[in-house]
Amino acid sequence: MDLLRFITAGSVDDGKSTLIGRLLYDSKSILADQMEAIERASKSRDDGEIDLALLTDGLRSEREQGITIDVAYRYFQTPKRKFIIVDAPGHIQYTRNMVTGASNCQLAVVLVDARHGVVEQTRRHSLIASLLGIPHLVVAINKMDLVDYSQDVFSNICIHYNELAQKLDVGEVTYIPLSALNGDNVVEKSANMPWYEGEPLLSYLETVELDHDENLTDARFPVQYVIRPQTAELHDYRGYAGKITSGIFRKGDTVTVLPTGETSTIDAIEVAEKHFDEAFAPMSVVLHLADDVDVSRGNLIVKSDNQPVVSQNVEAMLCWMDTKPLKVGNKYTLQHGTFRTRCAVREIIYQLNVNTYEETEDVESLKLNDIARIVLKTAKPVSFDPYDKNRVNGGAILIDETSNVTVGALMLRKEAI
Amino acid sequence: MSTYKLDYLDQLESEAIHIMREVAGQFERPALLFSGGKDSITLVHLALKAFRPGKFPFPLVHIDTGHNFQEALDFRDWLAESLGEKLIVRYVEDTIREKKLKEPTGRNASRNALQTFTLLDTIEEFEFDACIGGARRDEEKARAKERVFSVRDEFGSWDPKLQRPELWNIYNGKIHKGENVRVFPISNWTELDVWNYIKRENIALPSIYFAHERELILRDGKLLATAKGVIQQEETDEIVTRRVRFRTVGDISCTAAVESDADTLEAAIAEIQATRISERGETRIDDQVSEAAMEDRKKGGYF
Numbered sequence A: 001m002d003l004l005r006f007i008t009a010g011s012v013d014d015g016k017s018t019l020i021g022r023l024l025y026d027s028k029s030i031l032a033d034q035m036e037a038i039e040r041a042s043k044s045r046d047d048g049e050i051d052l053a054l055l056t057d058g059l060r061s062e063r064e065q066g067i068t069i070d071v072a073y074r075y076f077q078t079p080k081r082k083f084i085i086v087d088a089p090g091h092i093q094y095t096r097n098m099v100t101g102a103s104n105c106q107l108a109v110v111l112v113d114a115r116h117g118v119v120e121q122t123r124r125h126s127l128i129a130s131l132l133g134i135p136h137l138v139v140a141i142n143k144m145d146l147v148d149y150s151q152d153v154f155s156n157i158c159i160h161y162n163e164l165a166q167k168l169d170v171g172e173v174t175y176i177p178l179s180a181l182n183g184d185n186v187v188e189k190s191a192n193m194p195w196y197e198g199e200p201l202l203s204y205l206e207t208v209e210l211d212h213d214e215n216l217t218d219a220r221f222p223v224q225y226v227i228r229p230q231t232a233e234l235h236d237y238r239g240y241a242g243k244i245t246s247g248i249f250r251k252g253d254t255v256t257v258l259p260t261g262e263t264s265t266i267d268a269i270e271v272a273e274k275h276f277d278e279a280f281a282p283m284s285v286v287l288h289l290a291d292d293v294d295v296s297r298g299n300l301i302v303k304s305d306n307q308p309v310v311s312q313n314v315e316a317m318l319c320w321m322d323t324k325p326l327k328v329g330n331k332y333t334l335q336h337g338t339f340r341t342r343c344a345v346r347e348i349i350y351q352l353n354v355n356t357y358e359e360t361e362d363v364e365s366l367k368l369n370d371i372a373r374i375v376l377k378t379a380k381p382v383s384f385d386p387y388d389k390n391r392v393n394g395g396a397i398l399i400d401e402t403s404n405v406t407v408g409a410l411m412l413r414k415e416a417i
Numbered sequence B: 001m002s003t004y005k006l007d008y009l010d011q012l013e014s015e016a017i018h019i020m021r022e023v024a025g026q027f028e029r030p031a032l033l034f035s036g037g038k039d040s041i042t043l044v045h046l047a048l049k050a051f052r053p054g055k056f057p058f059p060l061v062h063i064d065t066g067h068n069f070q071e072a073l074d075f076r077d078w079l080a081e082s083l084g085e086k087l088i089v090r091y092v093e094d095t096i097r098e099k100k101l102k103e104p105t106g107r108n109a110s111r112n113a114l115q116t117f118t119l120l121d122t123i124e125e126f127e128f129d130a131c132i133g134g135a136r137r138d139e140e141k142a143r144a145k146e147r148v149f150s151v152r153d154e155f156g157s158w159d160p161k162l163q164r165p166e167l168w169n170i171y172n173g174k175i176h177k178g179e180n181v182r183v184f185p186i187s188n189w190t191e192l193d194v195w196n197y198i199k200r201e202n203i204a205l206p207s208i209y210f211a212h213e214r215e216l217i218l219r220d221g222k223l224l225a226t227a228k229g230v231i232q233q234e235e236t237d238e239i240v241t242r243r244v245r246f247r248t249v250g251d252i253s254c255t256a257a258v259e260s261d262a263d264t265l266e267a268a269i270a271e272i273q274a275t276r277i278s279e280r281g282e283t284r285i286d287d288q289v290s291e292a293a294m295e296d297r298k299k300g301g302y303f
């Protein structure tokens, strides 16, 4: 069975958590005791109405404030597909949590409040979804019950959003008018909006084509760990353990170890002590090479006829996620898969305005939630693919060297000159 | 193209193996917390896939509350022995004695809270910098919020409002001395995924997961195992004999049995598929004390 990971995004109170609650409720995925628990919790609220958002807003402070603070994960399944849902916070202060949740998703549902239309957070989250290369985008125009299920309101927002989408690197956009509160067009087609000819959200999620999301072209294998039993009978055993992040490896393939550049041949591919002739992304395997080359954690094994960029000067898009500002000249640890190196910020080429998507040059520092194009100089060469070609081998993080916290998300673009 | 596609269980398995190997690659002194329950048994199986023919790069560690099911303890010892892996056991009983802790008494009293002291002491004793655990996000609403690499301060506390960003499959295990990371490789698995995986992989489980006749205490509609010195009997308790199985295996004092005829994996899976009650709701007594019981325990250093 297929697995689809998707995120709900959009501004505060646009109804993300309620939508997930409704999706689970109408697809009968809420168990009786969980339902009782949220009924109990809803009773202590002023209006006493059952609040489906409580299904994902699980932290005490979230319930007290009626907002989402950090991402929640929910799991459900229909006869057609399995789903991992990521409920993101809409509040600007918690954008980094939204970035966290979105990074692994194949699809984003961006909610828009029908009364307010596209607002700054809609633009910010759409920009992040596009930077993160999420392949599928649904714009859910929510709270249609509060605008008399008006087709005009819906169409206007679609036109407006479409202008914005033109400026972004997003694929096809699907628009759905709905009411998360009442369940219109969530699981069942709404009788209140006969003018809407498309399908409800769930049918879309069940059928959207996922086959082309995995990159099977560029064979990449970051080494995580070397298995060396060093026992009498396994004296010469030396296996490189890792997960194929993209592409396909076959026994007999000529491979190159990066960044050293040594070459060898794949002798064997093992999964749980069984041998295979080929393996593909995203399988976790053990590779054996024919020659005694120097391979350790942090190295990237690739097929010799298809190699990534290997460079110490990297141009990247950055989402800055720390309250301490990033300044030109600052030093960080860069982590790219299993590889770590120190790096310095050489230059901020431009900062992106999250509202207009305009580029501002001559920026010297970045604040929390800023998005910019930067150049990094690394201590050791990084072996990467452009993020838009390869989401896994194009992504990296920045780690603060004193606090050890993850402070930046990098979408590596190209070698800088 | 469709031949190069992984089924969802294979995707989850590969993700979990990747996470375990990240622990092995990033930490000096990791440990795998082993309880004898199905989730940690699944972790051990995943560790075999991640590291064989090598040895595990970590010991199995069990915090024994003294209230464990004998079947689970026997299984634990058998498993460690047959795999030839190192098992470390530390006892809550000893912590209570050494620290002169007061045991909770009264109705539904459990050692769940005290367990945290022993866990933190054990982490200190062996200087563990990472502890792998079998928690899943679908179990409970606070767990649904936790990262795969969950950084804890020197008191083991989880700060849900200050979690590190965690992007793609890049895990940042950099910590200061004294801090440690709790790592959850099966975060994204549901209860049913675990059972389906156990079936597919033919993983052995302790017998109490399957239907058997047993003497039990019937209290507030829940069936508790009888065990001397663990559960204080009350006047309103009724002693009954029923055919039951355990859906989760935790402490005797806070794990309820469910009536069942499911004596095979297939039958157990069919029951779980049909149930309208969650795993914790049906079997755990400790989470029902307050709305935010789990969140509070995690802030206090619990798993």
Ligand SMILES: Nc1nc2c(ncn2[C@@H]2O[C@H](COP(=O)(O)OP(=O)(O)OP(=O)(O)O)[C@@H](O)[C@H]2O)c(=O)[nH]1
Pocket (backbone or CB within 6 Å): A010, A011, A012, A013, A014, A015, A016, A017, A018, A019, A053, A066, A067, A068, A069, A088, A089, A090, A091, A142, A143, A144, A145, A146, A178, A179, A180, A181, A182
């Ligand atoms: N009338 C109406 N109200 C809605 C609808 N969807 C959500 N709401 C209400 O809008 C408010 C906010 O809903 P949430 O689901 O908490 O919003 P959110 O987007 O998750 O908010 P954050 O996570 O804090 O960003 C709640 O009071 C909901 O009941 C809808 O379709 N119609």
Ligand SMILES: [Mg+2]
Pocket (backbone or CB within 6 Å): A016, A017, A018, A053, A067, A068, A087, A088, A089, A090
């Ligand atoms: Mg919310």
